[in-house]
Amino acid sequence: MTKFSPGSASSLVSRRTVLKVAGATAALAGAATLPTRLFAQEPVKVAAIYTVPVEQQWVSRIHKAANAAKDRGDIDYVFSENVSNSDYERVMREYCEAGHQLVIGEVFGVEDAARTVAADYPDTAFLMGSSFKPDDAHPNFAVFDNYIQDASYLTGIIAGALTKSNNIGMVGGFPIPEVNRLMHAFMAGARETAPDIAFQVAFIGSWFDPPKAKETAFAQIDAGADILYAERFGVSDAAQERKLLAIGNVIDTQADYPETVVASALWHFEPTLDKAIAEVKGGSFKADDYGIYSFMKHGGCSLAPLGTFEGKVPDAVMAKVAEKEKAIRDGSFTVEINDEEPKSS
Known part of the structure; x- marks a missing residue:
């Protein structure tokens, strides 16, 4: 794996803060797609921003899926971990300036700042963990959550x-x-x-x-x-x-x-990330809710093997x-x- 830390990203902080509001405007069905300049050559340049160590359970699943895509040769992957909420916007901007085509992460505590960055970089695709919905004002900002x-x-x-x-x-x-x-x-x-x-x-x-x-x-x-x-x-x-x-x-x-x-x-997380990679490659990435790709019918979740408890249930x-x-x-x-x-x- 490749680790990249633009600037200071210290202090282990909460992955999220409690939401102040219950939701946001849903994406319109006809939301515009990203400009064709996002049509990617292989591999797609992907950067991830995490507010906790990659060993933390939620983030570890995103990290695992990204490394699998990297090992297949589908993406170049770099990441920053332990990024504080106060540093999140700066790190996002530095990755965008560095030419990464797809930025993934978790913006539960920095929703407004993250969407501001997305508006400033319309040719970059953003796939962010969020409890809010995509909106037509940010056609390059898609969301996900682990609906397991x-x-x-x-x-x-x-x-x-x-x-x-x-x-x-x-x-x-x-x-x-x-x-x-x-x-x-x-x-x-x-x-x-x-x-x-x-x-x-x-x-x-x-x-x-x-x-x-x-x-x-x-x-x-x-x-x-x-x-x-x-x-x-x-x-x-x-x-x-x-x-x-x-x-x-x-x-x-x-x-x-x-x-x-x-x-x-x-x-x-593989179905979620693979869908985003395919859309970036095809120049069709748009604001969307990727939550469905965590559903069992899409392979986004499963019951772990019983292992040592096999035969005991x-x-x-x-x-x-x-x-x-x-x-x-x-x-x-x-x-x-x-x-x-x-x-x-």
């Missing part, structure tokens, strides 16, 4: 079948749409196998504070939870110490917690998981997308 509610729902079915106390603890970073929809999907899945289940829901106010997440999980265990939903790093450590089970999110951490993490919802439960997965993939069943803040119940 399908896989989260399936992990909930498993968790509901395995809890003995009918009490599950859930620890998240911030109650924003990306997190909320996954928690709601997980809770809906758990109710499929345990209709009377109770949930303890807590948010730690950080995207990377494993000690705080761990302590929050301990408190939920002390309050009766026997399975933990690990939206943040640190939760599985608490489960491991108390010899309980955990459900993973975005990445598969079972290798690190072989007796703890029973199932995980995996995010695959009842066959009837896994048959139900398989049935629901098939229905999700063929469109006969749709997991609800609920972006409202989940509450303990």
